[in-house]
Amino acid sequence: MKLFTAKNELGAYISEIRNQGRSIGFVPTMGALHQGHVSLIKKARQENDIVVCSIFVNPLQFNNTEDLKKYPRTLTEDLTILEPAGCDAVFYPKVGEMYPDEVTEKYTFNHLDKVMEGKFRPGHFDGVAVVVNRLFNMVLPHRAYFGLKDYQQIAIVKSMMLQTGSTVELVPCPIIREVDGLAMSSRNVRLSPEARNLAPFIYQTLQWGKQQLGTASPAEVTKKVIDRFKLHPEFEPEYFEIVDSETLLPVETFDSSNPPMACIAVWLDQVRLIDNLVYEA
Numbered sequence: 001m002k003l004f005t006a007k008n009e010l011g012a013y014i015s016e017i018r019n020q021g022r023s024i025g026f027v028p029t030m031g032a033l034h035q036g037h038v039s040l041i042k043k044a045r046q047e048n049d050i051v052v053c054s055i056f057v058n059p060l061q062f063n064n065t066e067d068l069k070k071y072p073r074t075l076t077e078d079l080t081i082l083e084p085a086g087c088d089a090v091f092y093p094k095v096g097e098m099y100p101d102e103v104t105e106k107y108t109f110n111h112l113d114k115v116m117e118g119k120f121r122p123g124h125f126d127g128v129a130v131v132v133n134r135l136f137n138m139v140l141p142h143r144a145y146f147g148l149k150d151y152q153q154i155a156i157v158k159s160m161m162l163q164t165g166s167t168v169e170l171v172p173c174p175i176i177r178e179v180d181g182l183a184m185s186s187r188n189v190r191l192s193p194e195a196r197n198l199a200p201f202i203y204q205t206l207q208w209g210k211q212q213l214g215t216a217s218p219a220e221v222t223k224k225v226i227d228r229f230k231l232h233p234e235f236e237p238e239y240f241e242i243v244d245s246e247t248l249l250p251v252e253t254f255d256s257s258n259p260p261m262a263c264i265a266v267w268l269d270q271v272r273l274i275d276n277l278v279y280e281a
């Protein structure tokens, strides 16, 4: 497996692959890899000749400096995970390599970056769009693989791609869960053992909310779900919303022909966790 830190060296490798007519699958990450990332690499492996993974903790997408400081950085372990998963090349740039000059790109997401994550993490999605576009321009992938845990991120990346005229094929991949249902996340390692034991309550509550939809409206279910977290005051829910899967705006009625997404963000043990579930009948 090759490791590149400089974009010109990565560029030479990518040109060679492209000149040979081989396809490139790309998995952008911020490192601290887990089985969720491995599932993306494996899918990219099946569908492409070459798999490139980036590891870059993107400062532009952190609206909270403490969160940026605490973000786990585990390059040595990450490399040992990537090679057996089928990754051919890793791009691990420094901040100055990605952002040598002032960042001037501007995208317009209308309401997509104002709701849910966007409401609580101002500027986050601008940072995601900038870095993903820059990475796409460096890696020149045919396909790029994103986990559905960051459901809103996928909507933002799709919008950025429309605005830039990108021809990359975006491949959304299912959430990978621990056996107790907790969605895999690089942040899970920051949970204390007690908090880790409590954390599956998030997914259990998403599932519980789905069962309530038979007898309650989306607005009522939303209230019930938020109230349910009072059973465990260790959780501080930031938002829970039942939204249209395309517009990401709250739905007023349940329509089984267009199942909504239930999206949640909660704080637990000073760690912010997100999850989502399709509310299909």
Ligand code: PAF
Pocket (backbone or CB within 6 Å): 028, 029, 030, 056, 058, 061, 128, 131, 132, 150, 153
């Ligand atoms: O989902 C992530 O890990 C990040 O937001 C991404 C897509 C790698 C951009 O920094």
